[in-house]
Amino acid sequence: MKFTCDKTSLLREISFAQEIIASKNALSIMSNVYLEATDSRLLIRATDVKVGFETSIPVSDVVPGAMTVFCDKLTGILSSLPEGDIGIEQDQGRAVLRPASKKARFQLKTLSGEKYPELPRAEEQSYFEMPAKEFRRMVVQTLFSVSTDETRYFMNGVFMEKSPEGSLIMVSTDGRRLAFIKNESAGSLPDFKPVIIPTKVLGIINKRLSDEGMLGIAITEKNIFFRFNAYQISSVLIEGQFPNYQKVIPQNQKTKFSAKKEDMMEALKRVSIFVEQKSNRTFFSLSVGSLILSSEETEIGAAREEIACDYEGEDTTFALNYRYIEEPLRVLDSETITVEFSEPSRAITLRPEPASDYFHIVMPMQID
16 A cells, blocks of 8 residues: 655544544554545545544555554654655555655554444435534534533433424533524425434534535434535434423523623623632622622632623522533624523523524522
């Protein structure tokens, strides 16, 4: 096996592969990236068994063949080299790398490509398409609310389903907060059973997916598949019953206030300096035209800041985990946000102003 390619192009894809690979044990084939040269293309494949990745780049001076090499070291070698072409060939169980612009030579032990795990596949007719920008927006609005409690594995991912009206819905929750978004521009969706998508693959998609073009999605009994540009990415789905999120969504929240998102984020950042580290509890005190954010760290200090808001109800105070407010504020794509509630001890709802196709729900904490 032999080929020559542009170093930057190869490094970009090998770095992507490294994000997929979970093991850094040099003796394990699961730490390796699969390389297969055929004609004028180099196939690149990586997997941690649950998530799979495949792409290809143009190459020249090809002698067909396949091998796997330790991905971590290959990334390190490529990162250290200047721009330009690099030649790679397999020689007696080793991959030999020679950059065209330097009198340097690297050797990496290889393992047979025949031992590399096969990636799952979806039939072509299983794919449907939607704008990449819209799917990425849905991921951004839900990914941070996923539970990290491994004992509640069915909440360790984002729930996705087709609504009765044909919209695409994504929901996440950790039991104390919930994120919801509905997209009606996904086109004509095929029928599919509701699925729970692991955070790892969605994090990868969020990082690598651009706002241009279309995203192909296919769902099978146990896997979900994504394809965009020259990439094909697959992931095992999470098994289990996702909570009935519809029961959690508050109804008839008639009390609300609005404030500038930037004002609240800046005040929250300052006030959070003195939150108790275990609880992250921050107090929100409302009066006509005013919102006071405050915190107190026992025996150390306290913080208080007042910002203007649009509110005309009775004086009210509720306590919230500041992180549960800060994180949705980061992704709310409006200058003004609206907070709806019924009473201080019940769930609050954060929405953009004007209202859009998504919202975030947060459960209050005990005030005393």
